[in-house]
Amino acid sequence: MLRQTILAALIAAVAAFGVYWWLTAPTALALPAPTRGPDLANGQELFNAGGCSSCHAVPNQPDRLKLGGGLALGSPFGTFYAPNISPDPTDGIGRWSEAEFVNAVMHGISPEGTHYFPAFPYTSYHIAKVDDVRDLFAYLKTLPPVSGRVRDHDLPFPFNIRRNVGIWKLLFMDVRPFVPAAAHSPQWNRGAYLVNGFGHCAECHSPRNLLGGIIASQRFAGGPNPEGEGWVPNITQKGIGDWSEKDIADFLETGDMPEGDSASGAMRPVIKNLAQLKPDDRAAMAAYLKSLPPVDGPTPPKRKEAGG
């Protein structure tokens, strides 16, 4: 009897593990052949729209094109360290194939076939057009190689198990491709593509659930800063209804707000990137953002009276 029970339990455990393994298996996709040569100017535009350098540039030095990584990114699940994505062959992505890069950016899968943690916003980047990601790869290859491998992430169990990210992706990653809305203008669609894709605005400007998934009904409605300190504002019309489309576009370029203030905190590096975009792209993002229906976000907590 006992032996039978143990046997049954063992079989159940093996089966459960099998299901887990199957559910969490990273599946890299094959890449269709390119239809055109790389467009470096487009790659640069998307590099700036994507804010790559905000996380991957070497911290505390002025050159935003030195992508040696190392920035610490706090989260409720531990501390992530942005890796080296410079074209260095040993420490960066110098030896990566184009397919490996596309799978990393769009599917969050490393060249070794493991899941990346969603601190890397592939959850947004997945709607990118493959050709755009190819252009980005070609552009990154033109930047200076930076040597030095970045330390491992500092995550406690069970968040350090990369296989678990497979389950997370099933639960929280929207895998539908970007489909332009016929009812809207090409400008609006370009904005929707940039804001939801490379711009990955929703990654900070939305509240998250206990497991770190974005609460879809409150997308763009702001929430606690995932890094711990302060509040990320609501960028639906609930939060910035007073801003005109031009106000938003100006803000994306300069950080200056219509109410007479200037962006601060983590938005500052974002502005530095967006300031480099073509004015048309900023205007497109503004047109899309201005169209977001007003949504109530979470309420900011009363701040503690003392203790700092």
Added chain:
Amino acid sequence: MKRMLIVAGTLVLGAGAVMAQQEVAVQQDNLMRSQAKSLYTVILKMTKGDIPYNQKAVDEAIAHLEADVAKIAKTFEVNPKQDVVNATYGASPKVWQNKADFDSKIPPVQKAIADVKGKIHDVASLKAAYTAINDRCTDCHETYRLKLK
């Protein structure tokens, strides 16, 4: 009776301390607001053409800004450990964890102001001055200013 007096006294002192902390936070907030008024309500609005260019107002704004920036290190000496009631922005506790670094951000602002002082004569030079000064402000705000809601 004695005991009651002590209790009452402690309460009054405690309340006083809380008041004092709030007072410190308000002073810090007011100082930053005063600078925002010079830089944004006057200078930025003029660069955008929201209000007409006015040489006297520009010179005054720059002078006010210069005087205010000189007060930052001293006004932010003490950590009030609380924010101004209902404030939208506040100072990060990091200010007092790295006070030396915080203070080191001030001289570059002063230099940016000194560099443009007396050299602004039209909207174009005002724009350049605005960007030069505001970039130095935001070098510090990137780390030490918090949005609270």
